[in-house]
Each structure stands twice: as structure tokens, then as C-alpha cells.
Amino acid sequence: MNKYLKVSLTLATIASGSALLIGLMNLATVGAIAANKENKIKNGISRFYPEQYYYQYFEMKENSDELEDGKLLYPTINSVYIVDVPREEGYKRGYVYSTSAKNSYGQVDLLISIKEAKIDEIYVVKNTESYGQTLEDNYINKYNNGYLKDLADVKCGATYGAKIVKEQCDDAMRHYTNNYAKEGE
Amino acid sequence: MSMDKIKRSQHKESFLNGILRENPLLVQILGLCPALAVTKSLETAFGMGLLFTFVLVSSNVIVSLLRKLIPEEIRTPCYIVVIATFVTIVKMFAEAFLPELYSSLGVFLSLLVVNCIVLGRSEAFAGQNGVFDSFLDGCGNGIGYTWAISLMGLIREIFGKGTLTIGKVFNFFGDPLVLPILKSTTLDTNGDPLYDFSISIFQNPAGAFIVLGLMLAVMAAITNHKKAVEKAKERAAKEAAKAEATLVAGGAK
Numbered sequence: 001m002n003k004y005l006k007v008s009l010t011l012a013t014i015a016s017g018s019a020l021l022i023g024l025m026n027l028a029t030v031g032a033i034a035a036n037k038e039n040k041i042k043n044g045i046s047r048f049y050p051e052q053y054y055y056q057y058f059e060m061k062e063n064s065d066e067l068e069d070g071k072l073l074y075p076t077i078n079s080v081y082i083v084d085v086p087r088e089e090g091y092k093r094g095y096v097y098s099t100s101a102k103n104s105y106g107q108v109d110l111l112i113s114i115k116e117a118k119i120d121e122i123y124v125v126k127n128t129e130s131y132g133q134t135l136e137d138n139y140i141n142k143y144n145n146g147y148l149k150d151l152a153d154v155k156c157g158a159t160y161g162a163k164i165v166k167e168q169c170d171d172a173m174r175h176y177t178n179n180y181a182k183e184g185e
Numbered sequence: 186m187s188m189d190k191i192k193r194s195q196h197k198e199s200f201l202n203g204i205l206r207e208n209p210l211l212v213q214i215l216g217l218c219p220a221l222a223v224t225k226s227l228e229t230a231f232g233m234g235l236l237f238t239f240v241l242v243s244s245n246v247i248v249s250l251l252r253k254l255i256p257e258e259i260r261t262p263c264y265i266v267v268i269a270t271f272v273t274i275v276k277m278f279a280e281a282f283l284p285e286l287y288s289s290l291g292v293f294l295s296l297l298v299v300n301c302i303v304l305g306r307s308e309a310f311a312g313q314n315g316v317f318d319s320f321l322d323g324c325g326n327g328i329g330y331t332w333a334i335s336l337m338g339l340i341r342e343i344f345g346k347g348t349l350t351i352g353k354v355f356n357f358f359g360d361p362l363v364l365p366i367l368k369s370t371t372l373d374t375n376g377d378p379l380y381d382f383s384i385s386i387f388q389n390p391a392g393a394f395i396v397l398g399l400m401l402a403v404m405a406a407i408t409n410h411k412k413a414v415e416k417a418k419e420r421a422a423k424e425a426a427k428a429e430a431t432l433v434a435g436g437a438k
Contacts, residue, residue, distance in 0.1 A: 018270035027272045032281035147376030
């Protein structure tokens with residue numbers, strides 16, 4: 001009996017010590033982790049809108065209106081940021097989509113900016129694709145810098161990665177067309 | 186030799202063994218999974234090495250402290266709980282203060298819990314030695330693993346990407362510095378670099394195997410050379426002793 005008690009007590013003590021340490025570390029880092037996530041999104045939006053802006057956003061995947069036959073209408077969209085940039089008369093409105101998609105090579109999370117009914121720029125939030133660098137150099141950056149006219153040609157040396165980027169852009173564009181296109185800029 | 190000197194040489198051995206003579210990656214061929222996966226760039230590999238060293242040193246110290254209190258039957262589960270605690274702490278730290286590194290390392294940071302080097306050093310060394318020796322052993326093995334994967338990262342980044350990026354993962358001083366080594370950072374009118382001598386296979390898993398294979402070959406060549414030199418010295422010493430003995434015998438006659 002003594003032996004079992006000793007084993008149980010040892011395990012309980014070590015587990016409690018571990019829990020305490022992890023809890024303390026969590027307390028110390030939770031604020032910084034939340035701030036990092038917010039900063040990443042803000043940095044992305046600031047890149048699209050270097051001037052002063054205001055934004056409101058809503059989560060997509062929690063919105064049941066976006067379901068069709070139990071499936072998400074825009075499966076890659078996480079949230080939409082509606083950005084208002086103040087002008088001398090009124091404001092200028094833009095849309096930024098936070099999207100994510102994955103395949104067997106990894107995951108790509110993006111911020112997609114739509115201005116004047118066109119995908120203006122793509123900002124990579126997370127890219128764990130095996131051919132991630134090729135995907136950014138030969139596809140995303142080329143589109144951002146105007147060397148690629150559209151995203152249709154996914155043959156860039158990282159075809160599967162490019163396909164999920166295109167999928168995300170298509171979802172964003174479809175959502176924009178169905179919901180905001182009439183509002184205009 | 187005094188006890189102090191013996192202890193000091195033991196401490197020195199505990200520290201130095203892991204760095205070169207018993208390097209966990211290049212001699213013991215352990216910890217291959219993260220070494221192949223996170224060495225796409227120098228900074229990521231170095232970051233992984235630092236976090237790995239912290240986990241190894243901390244778990245070695247705690248295991249060594251608790252070694253007499255932990256019953257034999259639950260030794261391994263206790264070691265795993267200790268290691269998992271430090272891995273979780275390191276994960277939280279990286280997510281909070283080194284977010285770029287955290288996202289580059291992905292699942293391989295969590296996999297440190299079952300890393301055979303960390304578990305192995307706890308079982309084989311820290312569970313049987315004092316705290317200071319275990320600390321030194323952790324430092325030595327950590328440094329040994331860090332330099333080995335950093336070198337792999339450097340080779341793979343230069344040859345695979347053609348550039349060397351500094352300050353992207355450890356982003357404390359504004360924009361990262363990109364050194365164009367084999368690939369130009371200036372683009373032509375088509376959006377392609379002006380020159381590009383990079384070999385993309387070095388960025389792929391196959392490239393990791395090639396680089397590791399080459400590093401192991403160099404390490405083996407150095408070890409073999411050392412052994413050959415030692416053998417030659419021993420042989421020369423034996424021959425000299427034999428010649429001396431013959432001379433002495435001739436003189437006696």
C-alpha cells in the first residue's frame with residue numbers, strides 16, 4: 001500500500017508543479033499572444049491602407065446565415081474587415097478578407113484586400129506550404145507587384161499552394177460580389 | 186591527481202562531449218526529424234536550437250534534482266511530464282515574444298516532448314548524475330545540436346533560396362536584411378531576379394537529406410583522419426620502442 005501511495009503522491013506532486021508553472025507562464029504571456037494576433041491583422045490592413053482608417057469586422061464561420069445545406073458558402077473566409085478611410089467629403093470604403101485554407105503540403109492564411117471590385121493586394125499571414133517560398137515569390141508577390149495580370153495561371157512551381165491561394169481569392173471575390181459590390185467604393 | 190582536478194576534468198568532459206565528440210546530430214544521429222524539417226533558413230534553425238537547449242538544460246536539471254525521489258516504476262512518465270512542462274513553457278514564450286519563429290517551427294516545437302535527445306539525456310545522464318554535471322551536459326548537447334542544425338540551415342538557405350535573411354525571425358530592429366548571395370534581389374521587367382543561381386531542391390525535404398548526408402560524410406572523414414593519425418603515431422611509437430630495445434640488446438651483447 002505504501003508503495004502505491006508513494007507513486008501516487010510523486011506523480012501528483014510533479015503534475016501539480018507542472019500545472020503551476022504552466023499556469024504562471026500562461027498568465028505572463030496571454031496578453032502578448034492576443035496582442036500579437038491583433039497586430040498581425042492590423043499590420044496587414046495598414047499595409048493596404050497606409051493612411052488613417054477605421055474598421056469594423058464580423059466573423060464568418062460563426063454566422064449561420066452563410067450556411068447552405070449545412071455547408072459553408074465561403075469555406076475559406078474567417079472574417080471580413082470593412083475599412084473606412086476618411087476623405088475630405090465622406091469616406092472611402094474598402095474590404096479586407098481574412099482567409100485560410102490547407103492542403104497536404106501545409107496551410108496558407110491570407111489577408112485579401114478588395115478595392116474597386118478587384119483584388120488589390122494579398123498579404124500572407126501564415127504560410128507553412130512545403131514550397132512556401134516559391135509560392136510567395138512566383139505567385140503572390142508577382143500578383144502584388146503587377147507582373148501577373150490575374151490569378152488564373154497557377155503553374156508557378158508551387159501549383160498546389162497556388163490553387164488554395166486562388167480558392168481563397170475566389171471565395172473573397174464571390175462574397176464581395178454577392179454582398180458589397182452594389183454599395184460601390 | 187587530486188579529487189578537485191578529477192571533478193573539474195569530469196565537468197569539462199560533460200560539457201565538451203556533446204559539442205563535438207558525441208554530437209547528438211552528427212555523431213549519434215539523433216533528433217533527425219526537426220533537423221530535417223526546420224533547417225530551411227539559418228534563423229529558424231538557430232531559434233529551434235536555442236529553444237531546444239533551454240528545454241534540454243531545464244529538464245536535465247529538474248530530473249537530476251528529483252532523481253532520488255522518483256520511484257523506479259514511474260521514472261519515464263515523470264521525465265515526460267517534466268519535459269512536456271518545459272516544452273509548453275517554451276511554446277508559450279515563443280508564441281508571445283517570437284511569433285515569427287513560433288509560426289516557422291509549427292508542430293516541431295511541440296514534438297520536442299518526444300525528442301529522443303531530450304529523453305535520452307534525461308534517462309542516460311541526468312537520472313544518474315549530479316545537478317551541475319547534468320546542467321553542463323544539457324548545455325554541451327544543446328550547443329552541439331544548435332551549431333549542427335544552424336550550419337544545415339545556413340547551407341540550405343544560401344543554396345536553396347540564394348539569399349541570406351537576417352532579422353526576419355528575430356525581428357527586433359525593423360526590416361530584415363536580405364543578402365543577395367546566389368540570387369539577385371533586384372527584379373527585371375518580368376518580375377524575375379536579375380540573376381538566380383539558387384538550387385531549389387535544397388529547400389525541399391530531399392535537399393535536407395542531401396545536406397545532412399554531406400555533413401555526416403565530412404564528420405566521418407574528420408573522425409577517420411584523426412583515428413588514422415593516432416594509429417600512425419601509435420605504430421611509430423611502437424617501432425621506435427622496438428628499435429630502441431634492439432639497440433639496447435645489441436649494446437649489451
